[in-house]
Amino acid sequence: MSPPPPQTATGTRRTVAQPTPTAGGGKHLPATLLGKLAIADTRPAVMLGETVLLPVIAIALGLLVNPQDALWANAAFPWAWLAPVILALRYGPLSGLGGAFVLLAGWLAVNLGHWHQFPQVYFLGGLILVMLVGEFSSLWRARTRRAEITQGYLDQRLEHLVRQHYLLRLSHDRLEQELIGRPMSMRDALASLQSTSGSAQGPATLLRLLAQYCQLESVALYPATDEGIDETPLAQTGRMPALRASDPLVMQALETRKLCHISQALANQQNSQYLVAAPLLDLGGDIYGMLVVDEMPFFSLQDENLQTINLLLGYYTDGLATQALAAPIIEALPQCPPGFAFEAQRLAHVYRSTQVGSVIVALEFLPRSIERSLPEQILRLKRELDETWLCEGGERQVLALLMPLGSRATAEGYIARIEQWSQQSTGQSLAEAGVFPHVIVLDDGKPLDALQRIVRIAEHHA
Numbered sequence: 304m305s306p307p308p309p310q311t312a313t314g315t316r317r318t319v320a321q322p323t324p325t326a327g328g329g330k331h332l333p334a335t336l337l338g339k340l341a342i343a344d345t346r347p348a349v350m351l352g353e354t355v356l357l358p359v360i361a362i363a364l365g366l367l368v369n370p371q372d373a374l375w376a377n378a379a380f381p382w383a384w385l386a387p388v389i390l391a392l393r394y395g396p397l398s399g400l401g402g403a404f405v406l407l408a409g410w411l412a413v414n415l416g417h418w419h420q421f422p423q424v425y426f427l428g429g430l431i432l433v434m435l436v437g438e439f440s441s442l443w444r445a446r447t448r449r450a451e452i453t454q455g456y457l458d459q460r461l462e463h464l465v466r467q468h469y470l471l472r473l474s475h476d477r478l479e480q481e482l483i484g485r486p487m488s489m490r491d492a493l494a495s496l497q498s499t500s501g502s503a504q505g506p507a508t509l510l511r512l513l514a515q516y517c518q519l520e521s522v523a524l525y526p527a528t529d530e531g532i533d534e535t536p537l538a539q540t541g542r543m544p545a546l547r548a549s550d551p552l553v554m555q556a557l558e559t560r561k562l563c564h565i566s567q568a569l570a571n572q573q574n575s576q577y578l579v580a581a582p583l584l585d586l587g588g589d590i591y592g593m594l595v596v597d598e599m600p601f602f603s604l605q606d607e608n609l610q611t612i613n614l615l616l617g618y619y620t621d622g623l624a625t626q627a628l629a630a631p632i633i634e635a636l637p638q639c640p641p642g643f644a645f646e647a648q649r650l651a652h653v654y655r656s657t658q659v660g661s662v663i664v665a666l667e668f669l670p671r672s673i674e675r676s677l678p679e680q681i682l683r684l685k686r687e688l689d690e691t692w693l694c695e696g697g698e699r700q701v702l703a704l705l706m707p708l709g710s711r712a713t714a715e716g717y718i719a720r721i722e723q724w725s726q727q728s729t730g731q732s733l734a735e736a737g738v739f740p741h742v743i744v745l746d747d748g749k750p751l752d753a754l755q756r757i758v759r760i761a762e763h764h765a
Contacts, residue, residue: 353398354398354405358386358387381425386406387399387400396437399433399434402433410422449659460688460707464687464688466614466617466621506524510524510538512615516611517608517612519596519598522539523539523594525546526592527583528589529589532546553580555567562579578596579594579609580596625641629648632750632751632754636755647753647754650708650750660746661709661745662709662744663714663744663757666681666702666740667740668738670698671737672737673699677738681702688706689704689706690704691703691704696758696763697762699760699762699763711744718740721733
């Protein structure tokens with residue numbers, strides 16, 4: 304990244320670039336006309352208009368091309384039925400049946416006085432075809448919607464994992480060389496964010512960490528929504544001037560939902576008084592706030608620093624979403640980790656939307672297995688996407704592993720792998736070692752009931 308023009312003592316205004324549309328900045332329109340026609344409109348008025356208009360067009364074309372048999376009832380192919388078939392493919396069987404009734408009304412209107420010649424087989428075959436096509440369309444639209452929701456969930460998990468891995472790399476690779484200038488490690492910074500996330504001190508702590516790690520001198524955090532930015536800051540550091548909500552860099556960040564900086568020159572060469580503007584987005588993509596940087600050292604405006612800003616903001620907003628969604632479970636089960644409770648709630652939402660369940664494998668450890676540190680050893684074998692909770696009862700412990708989008712087959716495969724590991728490492732089966740697995744399926748959309756069952760197993764009440 305080329306460095307930006309330096310800020311002079313007289314406050315010389317700087318120019319930034321007009322944002323170019325990014326791959327994630329908006330909806331992708333189909334490149335072909337057929338692709339555009341395949342997009343079904345969800346507005347009832349448009350659906351009703353198409354249901355009436357397409358069969359009317361088919362009847363009008365029939366009258367123009369074949370006035371003696373406008374609906375092609377006696378032709379080699381019933382061309383008029385293409386209109387209801389298209390409607391059934393786009394909107395389902397009800398719209399197809401509506402188009403079929405329009406064809407029926409058209410035939411009755413065209414054949415006044417000759418209703419005794421009604422082509423029963425012609426309309427019966429057309430209705431059967433429309434129903435089959437409509438059911439096929441409904442089935443695949445439901446499958447597509449379920450796949451999109453599942454993919455959205457996996458994308459969120461992948462983004463979270465990328466953030467965690469990048470922050471872990473920063474914590475290890477740069478700790479030694481920056482220990483003098485930055486007296487706390489990245490792990491300490493994340494712990495501070497996690498402990499204050501959701502509290503009144505959260506925004507101030509976030510800005511303090513950003514100032515330490517990214518050398519930000521004048522920075523403020525403002526509450527924001529899709530409608531605009533509140534000019535009263537949640538927290539600020541340094542001498543920040545009053546917010547210019549119409550600043551090009553701020554508007555660019557609001558539109559693209561991405562961090563923007565001064566080196567991105569606007570195409571219309573408008574000036575910006577800020578160096579960096581970054582939105583705070585929750586897991587659903589809704590904007591929570593706007594970070595605006597007015598002053599920072601010239602050589603600090605580089606890619607790695609900008610990535611660190613973005614990742615710390617993401618970690619902070621992830622913590623806000625986690626606490627808000629996990630609050631009902633934490634209130635009922637204070638010993639449950641917030642991350643585990645959050646993931647259980649999110650997977651329950653996925654189930655309610657797609658009917659795709661998840662599964663929890665609860666490994667019950669007797670005292671003899673706890674003495675051999677088997678819970679800690681098995682914990683190291685968990686999969687990357689799984690969330691864990693080591694629930695301690697009286698004399699027993701339960702290691703709960705939440706497996707997203709898994710089934711009983713997933714749980715049985717994991718238990719078989721643990722059984723094989725136990726035979727190889729201890730020469731005993733899980734039961735002989737004092738470990739008893741339980742499978743809890745999250746298929747009712749009520750995660751609290753499943754987590755309470757884990758506590759009962761730990762207390763030997765299940």
